[in-house]
Amino acid sequence: MTHAVHTPVLAADGALLRxxxxxxxxxxxxxxxxxxxxxxxxxxxxxRLVGAERALAALAAGHVDVPxxxxxxxxxxxLWARRWWPASPALGVPSLDPALLDLEAAVVTxxxxxxxxxxxxxxxxxxxxxxxxxxxxxxxxxVVEEVRALCQRLSAWFDDQDDVVRAEAAAAxxxxxxxxxxxxxxxxxxDGPVADAGVVAEGRASVDWARVPPGIxxxxxxxxxxxxxxxxxxxxxxVEVAGAFADAALxxxxxxxxxxxxxxxxxxxxxxxxxxxxxxxxxxxRGVAAPIGIGVGVTAEGVAGTTPEDxxxxxxxxxxxxxxxxxxxxxxxxxxxxSAEEEF
Numbered sequence: 001m002t003h004a005v006h007t008p009v010l011a012a013d014g015a016l017l018r019x020x021x022x023x024x025x026x027x028x029x030x031x032x033x034x035x036x037x038x039x040x041x042x043x044x045x046x047x048r049l050v051g052a053e054r055a056l057a058a059l060a061a062g063h064v065d066v067p068x069x070x071x072x073x074x075x076x077x078x079l080w081a082r083r084w085w086p087a088s089p090a091l092g093v094p095s096l097d098p099a100l101l102d103l104e105a106a107v108v109t110x111x112x113x114x115x116x117x118x119x120x121x122x123x124x125x126x127x128x129x130x131x132x133x134x135x136x137x138x139x140x141x142x143v144v145e146e147v148r149a150l151c152q153r154l155s156a157w158f159d160d161q162d163d164v165v166r167a168e169a170a171a172a173x174x175x176x177x178x179x180x181x182x183x184x185x186x187x188x189x190x191d192g193p194v195a196d197a198g199v200v201a202e203g204r205a206s207v208d209w210a211r212v213p214p215g216i217x218x219x220x221x222x223x224x225x226x227x228x229x230x231x232x233x234x235x236x237x238x239v240e241v242a243g244a245f246a247d248a249a250l251x252x253x254x255x256x257x258x259x260x261x262x263x264x265x266x267x268x269x270x271x272x273x274x275x276x277x278x279x280x281x282x283x284x285x286r287g288v289a290a291p292i293g294i295g296v297g298v299t300a301e302g303v304a305g306t307t308p309e310d311x312x313x314x315x316x317x318x319x320x321x322x323x324x325x326x327x328x329x330x331x332x333x334x335x336x337x338x339s340a341e342e343e344f
Contacts, residue, residue, distance in 0.1 A: 006310065019033075022317055086209070087219055088315075093219065141180060143335045144178060200229070207219075210304060211297030212250065223243055225242070237264055242272050250296060
């Protein structure tokens, strides 16, 4: 089964819209697959989105492949970027400002509603909620004119929806947005605080993107360093994850034969997360018995993990976006490019 990282999905009222990640990242949406989950809920907006003939085909078969509409395709890409964008200075992939992603998603969500009213009833976030989430973070930005333009569009849309408070807030933000840049904590590759003395086992591991919050860690491979250190006071497991964009509650877990034998709470440092945990005698024996695994994030069995191949494919597709015209990239990407130019 294809992992969710490869298939941007838009959850509509009564249907799922699936897109090919390669097409969206290449700036060529191609086709979208519409799968009905509740035909009665989808029927009111279905014809407006795909036309009468294709709507009937979808209702008869439960699904239909149609040319991708630009509005839902753009929203699917923004939602995918919010969850899966593989930011990594080591890989040449810039970090994306979540506030700019939310602001653009607010505008695109409103555009989807204009195309097919009711399609996003019960959607994960309304234009109002997305605007509220973005407002504080976009007050200062390197793409100030674009932010102003989007806020003006949202102000007009909120006014049409009789949301006077947000119409005024969006208009005010359009008027007061100013040049500036958001700071990030990342200092990838910084030396960690772990000593060499008494090391009885050590290794490296990679972060599974599906098990950590988005936008927190460098997406490169082999960023996790671990070692088991024996000393007079006892044996401990030390873990360091290089590359941190922001703070988060993270835990590393050590496994042997698929069973977790130690958990290490991680704390934000100067460009890394690091932590240590004492091992009892049984855990220490497991720790020095190869092979052991080190994971970062959650261990829930229901989480579908990403493989190195999954991650490499996504990174390759994202890096190729550097060849696209700026106008074909998201607002957050344009801001990242503008920030990079300012640094040189």
